[in-house]
Amino acid sequence: MPRKPLAAAVKHGPEFVGATPPEIAATEIAIHEAQSAQALAVSQHDAAVRTLAHQLGYQLPADCTDPDLIQRDISANMRRSVEACLEVGRGLAVLKQACVHGNFLARLEVLGIEGSVARRFMQTAVKFSKRASTHVLTDAAGTQSKLFELLILDDEQIEELELVGQTGELSLDDIATMSVKELRAALREERAERATVEKMLADKREEVDAVKRAKARLELRTAAWDERVDAFKGEIGDRQKLLDRLVGAHLEAVTALDVWYTQEVCAAPDYDPEVDAPMPAAVQTVLLTLSDAIERTARLVGALQNELETRFGADIEDARRYLLREPGELDVA
Numbered sequence: 001m002p003r004k005p006l007a008a009a010v011k012h013g014p015e016f017v018g019a020t021p022p023e024i025a026a027t028e029i030a031i032h033e034a035q036s037a038q039a040l041a042v043s044q045h046d047a048a049v050r051t052l053a054h055q056l057g058y059q060l061p062a063d064c065t066d067p068d069l070i071q072r073d074i075s076a077n078m079r080r081s082v083e084a085c086l087e088v089g090r091g092l093a094v095l096k097q098a099c100v101h102g103n104f105l106a107r108l109e110v111l112g113i114e115g116s117v118a119r120r121f122m123q124t125a126v127k128f129s130k131r132a133s134t135h136v137l138t139d140a141a142g143t144q145s146k147l148f149e150l151l152i153l154d155d156e157q158i159e160e161l162e163l164v165g166q167t168g169e170l171s172l173d174d175i176a177t178m179s180v181k182e183l184r185a186a187l188r189e190e191r192a193e194r195a196t197v198e199k200m201l202a203d204k205r206e207e208v209d210a211v212k213r214a215k216a217r218l219e220l221r222t223a224a225w226d227e228r229v230d231a232f233k234g235e236i237g238d239r240q241k242l243l244d245r246l247v248g249a250h251l252e253a254v255t256a257l258d259v260w261y262t263q264e265v266c267a268a269p270d271y272d273p274e275v276d277a278p279m280p281a282a283v284q285t286v287l288l289t290l291s292d293a294i295e296r297t298a299r300l301v302g303a304l305q306n307e308l309e310t311r312f313g314a315d316i317e318d319a320r321r322y323l324l325r326e327p328g329e330l331d332v333a
Helices: 021-056 067-078 084-098 104-111 115-128 134-141 144-152 155-164 172-177 180-222 230-267 281-324
Strands: 010-012 015-017
Touching: 021 084, 067 084, 067 104, 084 104, 084 115, 104 115, 115 144, 134 155, 134 172, 144 180, 172 180, 230 281
Parallel strands: none
Antiparallel strands: 010 015
């Protein structure tokens, strides 16, 4: 008596009623794989947040990567003095890394920070956080606004301020006593003066290079003929190697096309060695393309030969006669 077929599995909540053991096992494996993938994604995201925090020197609140905790930490830092500006920038950079795509702007709205201001906080953190003597600049700036103005300084100028207390005409004392407007004007003036100096140095380097090039041209003109024609000989040799490869490739193409077409014809189901089958139009097109290419190459070579003969024909004949002489027949003069 034949066995009755099993009833189809019926989904009931999260389980399958009537599922076979293989189906149950497959479901459990799929659930486990999904849980593992989710755990891996969470772990990778957590590692990325911690890596950025470590690079910026930001202490994660409660050693946790939860965006809510980071956001509350930023709010607390914003209530502190100007020294907290860098910490706010670090926190914003880490918060941006911790947020899923599109969520960072929403959190900025909760914090009450404009996007442009947040960018300046983060730029300040990136620019100044890796320096051991950052407090020198923050003490001199005194306000977040003045610290933001210092962003236009390059790394070399910042290093000068930290080491000697001055870069160009701008000193740490000036930064401490100036208003934001005065500091902005002084920085622009310093930047303009620095650009002027850099342009003068670039012009001077160009003058030196021009003198070197003129000297090289003079040395080339006074060098022996063999040295002065070496560049021409090298270029001719390089081009000839390329031509040899290209013409050789055309020759290989002719042979390869012949072998391939012969094989194709012989392998055809209706092949008859006694009958000369007409060549397909597609193959004829390839032959015409190859023929036209070779004829064009031949025309170019002919034009080249004519040009060379017109300009240097007599000199070439003299050179050949000179090279064919016996060593004792060479002119002494």
